[in-house]
Amino acid sequence: MDLLVRKIAEMVGGEVSGNSDQRINNVATLEKAGENDLSFYANKKYEALLYSTAAAVVLVPVDFKPHRPISSTLIFVKDPYSAFTLILGEFEKQLQQEVTGIEQPSFQSATAIIGTGCYLGAFSYVGNNTKIGDDVKIYPQTYIGHNVTIGKNTIVYAGVKIYDGCTIGSGCVIHSGAVVGSDGFGFAPQQDGSYKTIPQLGTVNIEDNVSIGANTVIDCATMLGDHTLLKKGVKIDNLVQIAHNVRIGNDTVIAAQTGIAGSTTLGARCMVGGQAGFEGHISIADETKVGAQTGVLRSTVTPGEKLMGSPALGLTEYYKAYSVFRKLPDLKKQIEQLEEKILNSR
C-alpha cells in the first residue's frame, strides 16, 4: 500500500514543492512521522515541528511561507486538514477487507428484499418484509428485525440489533453492539405500588449520513406511527442513551455516555460533551454547546449558548461560581473575622 506524491497532489488539488516521484506508505502527525510518511500542518502553534519533522511529505496551507529550511517535500493546498482526511480515506479504502456476498450460515426471510453488492455476514438475521439497499454491509451476528428499511451504502457492524419497523438512511455507519428501536422506558403506576408497562408502538427513524457509536441505545417512540428521530448528519458516540420520542436536529454531535431523556428535542448543529444528561420534555436551541457531565434541566431558546454544571448554568457563570466554590473555606473564615471585628469595634 503506497501513494505517489504526484498522485496525492492531484487528489487534493495541490502544488508540490520537492520530489513528485516520492512514495509515501503511511500517515502520521508531524511529531511522529517518519521518512515514508505523509503529515499535515494546519495550526501555527505547531510551526516549530515543521522544521524538525522527519515526514517525507507535508500538506501545508497555500499562503504558508517557511522561515527556516524544511527537509520535507511540501504540498500546498487550501485546507491541509481536509486534504489529509481525504488521503486517510484513500488509505482506508486500500486497507479494508473487501467483504461482499452472503456468508453461510445466515438467515434472510423469504420476504426480505436485498440490494446488489451487499455483504451479509455469517449468523446475521434479516426479518420479514425488510428492505436492504445496494452496497450495504451487514457484519456477522447482526439482527435486522421485520419491516426494517436500510438505505444504500450503510455499514452495520457486528452484533448491531435493529428492532421491527425502524428506518435507517443511506451512508450511515452503526457500530457494534448498538441497539436501535428498543422499548421506551414507560410504566404506569398502579394503586398497589407496582407498575404496568406502557406498550411502545412507535419506531426509530435515522436519516442519511448518521453515525452511531458502539453499544449506544436508541429507544422507539411510544405512539403508533410516531418515531424517535435522528436527522441528517447526526454523529453519536459510544454508550449514549437516546430515550423514546427524542428528536435530534441535523449535524448535531454527541460525545460518549451522554443521556437524553424522553420527548426532548435537540436543535441542529449542537455539540454535546461526554456524560452530559438532558431532562425529558425539554427543547434545546440550535448550535447549543453543552459541557461534559452537564445536566440540562430546562429548555433554551437562544442559539449558540454554552452550558455547564449540574443543573446547567451558562459556561462563564458556572466557571466564575466554581472558582469561588473552591475558595469557600477561605470565604467562611473571612466572614468570621468580619463578625469578630464588628463585635470588637463596639
Added chain:
Amino acid sequence: MDLLVRKIAEMVGGEVSGNSDQRINNVATLEKAGENDLSFYANKKYEALLYSTAAAVVLVPVDFKPHRPISSTLIFVKDPYSAFTLILGEFEKQLQQEVTGIEQPSFQSATAIIGTGCYLGAFSYVGNNTKIGDDVKIYPQTYIGHNVTIGKNTIVYAGVKIYDGCTIGSGCVIHSGAVVGSDGFGFAPQQDGSYKTIPQLGTVNIEDNVSIGANTVIDCATMLGDHTLLKKGVKIDNLVQIAHNVRIGNDTVIAAQTGIAGSTTLGARCMVGGQAGFEGHISIADETKVGAQTGVLRSTVTPGEKLMGSPALGLTEYYKAYSVFRKLPDLKKQIEQLEEKILNSR
C-alpha cells in the same frame, strides 16, 4: 388493525357518549390525534386541548363535565390513563409479529428443557440443563448459558447474554444487548502492585415481572450459592450498571445510565433518575427518590427521602445551596465591600 368504540368501552368498563359504532385505528396524544385516533384526558392542565382536539374518541374521567362543546366521542372511565394503556396493549398484540417455533440454525443442548409455545430465534444458544418455561420468546443471537432457568411468558430480545446458573422469573422483558451474570469487579491487590482476580462464583436472581433495558449489565454475586437480586416488578432502563451482590427491592424504578456499586441494597418502590451513582456497601430506604446525576455515598434510613447532588444532599437543601452557588461571585464582592466599610469606619 382497528377497534370499534363499543368494543373499547367494553374492554375498559366505560360509558360512551357519542357514536358507539365508530372505529379507531390508531392512538395519539390530544395534540397530535387525528380523525381516526383514540386519545385520553387525565390531567386538568390539558383541558383546553379537549375542546380543540381532532381525536375521534377520547377517554375521560367519570366525573368530568365539559365547559364547552366537544366534537369527539367520549368514553367515561375511572382512570383514563390506565384505560388508554390497556388499549395500547391491545394494539401491540395486533401489531406484533407472531413469532413461534424454533428457527434454524439454532443451538439447544440435549439436556436443555424447553416449554411449549416458545420462540427460539436463529443463532440463539441454550446451554446444558437450562430450563425455559412455556411461551417464552428468545430472539436471535441470544446466549442462554448452562443451568439457567427462565419463567414462562418472558421475552428475551436479540443478542441478550445470560451467564451460567442465573434465574429469570416469569413475565420479564430483557432488551437487546443486556448482560446478566457477568463477573463482579473484584481484584485482590498483590505486593508487586498488580491484582489477582477474585473468582466470582455466585449468580443473578431476577424475580417475576422485571424489565431490563438494552445494554444494561448485571454482575453475578461473589460467593457460591449467593446471588445479585432484582425483586418482583423492578424496572431497569438502558445502560445501567448493577454490580455484584446488589439487592433491589420490589417495584423500584431505575432510569438510564445509573450505576450501583457492589453489595449495595436499594429498598422497595424507590425511583432513581438517570446517571445517578451509588457507593458500594450502603443501604437505601424504601421509596427514596434520587435525582439525576446524584452521587449517593451514605446509607439512608427514612423512607421517601429525596436526594440530589454529588455527594447527595436532601433535594431542597441541594437546590437552596445551589441557588447561592450560582451567585457566589456576588457574595464574594459583598464580603469585600463589607471589609472595606469596616476598615473605613475605624
Added chain:
Amino acid sequence: MDLLVRKIAEMVGGEVSGNSDQRINNVATLEKAGENDLSFYANKKYEALLYSTAAAVVLVPVDFKPHRPISSTLIFVKDPYSAFTLILGEFEKQLQQEVTGIEQPSFQSATAIIGTGCYLGAFSYVGNNTKIGDDVKIYPQTYIGHNVTIGKNTIVYAGVKIYDGCTIGSGCVIHSGAVVGSDGFGFAPQQDGSYKTIPQLGTVNIEDNVSIGANTVIDCATMLGDHTLLKKGVKIDNLVQIAHNVRIGNDTVIAAQTGIAGSTTLGARCMVGGQAGFEGHISIADETKVGAQTGVLRSTVTPGEKLMGSPALGLTEYYKAYSVFRKLPDLKKQIEQLEEKILNSR
C-alpha cells in the same frame, strides 16, 4: 464438590488447629457462613464475628491469638484473604463447565490459525489471518475480525466483538458485549455545518492479564500503525468508554461507566471510581486516585494525588469546599446580618 481441610492447608501453606479430616463444600463471609463453609478473617474490625461464626473452617493470620473460644477449625496462614481467593479459584475450576472443542455451526476463515485446547462456541466468527493461541475460550456469538491476534489462555465471553487488526494478550478476560476496536469519534467540520468522517485506521493493543467488563467499548487509534493501548494487568469494569489513542498504564483499575476521551494517557497503578470522566489530550500521573463522578480536565504530574469534583479538585479541597457549599444559605444570611449591623452601627 468439596475439599478436605488437610488439602486446603496444603494448598495455602497453612497450619491446621482442629479437625484436618473435615470437608467443606462452600465458601462464605464470617457472617453468612454455615457448618460446611470455609471463611476468612483478615481485618481486626471483624474479630467479634470470629467468636460467633458458624463457619466450619476459618483462615486466620499466623500471628492471631484468640481472646475467647472459637468453635471453628482454624488454618493459620500468612495472608488469609489471598489464601481465601486461592481456594475460591479451586472451587471455580471445579464449578466451570469444561467447555472445549468447536461447536457447530461456527465460522472459521480458512486462513485463521487456531491453537490446541481451544473452545469455539456456536455462531462464533473468526476472520481471515487471525491467530488464536492455545487454550483460548471463545464463547458463542463472538466476532473476532480479520488479522486479530489473541494470546493463550484468554477467555472471550459470549457476544464480544473484536474489530480487524486488534491484538489481545494472554491470560485476558473479556466479558459479554464488550467491543474492541470500533472507530474513534473523529469528524472534520465542513463549511456547510456538516461533518466529514475522519477515517480511523489504527487498532487496539491489549497486553497480558487485562480484564475488560461487559459492554465496555475501546475505540481504535486514528493513525495507521498506531494503537489504543491497555498495558499489562489493567482492569476495566463494565460500560466503560475508552476513546481513540488512549493509553493506560499497567495495573490501573477503572470502575464502571467511566469515560476517557481521546488521546489521554493514564499512568500505572491508578484507581478510578465509577462514572468519572477524563478530558481528551491530558496526561495523568501514576497512582492517581480519582473519585466517582469526578471530571478530570487537566493533566497531573504528582504521583498518588487524590482528585474529586467536576471539574476535579484535590479530594480534601473538594470536601472542605463542599462542606461549606451545603451551608451556603446560612453563610448568605450571616453576610446580610453583618451588613445590617454595620448599617446600624453608623
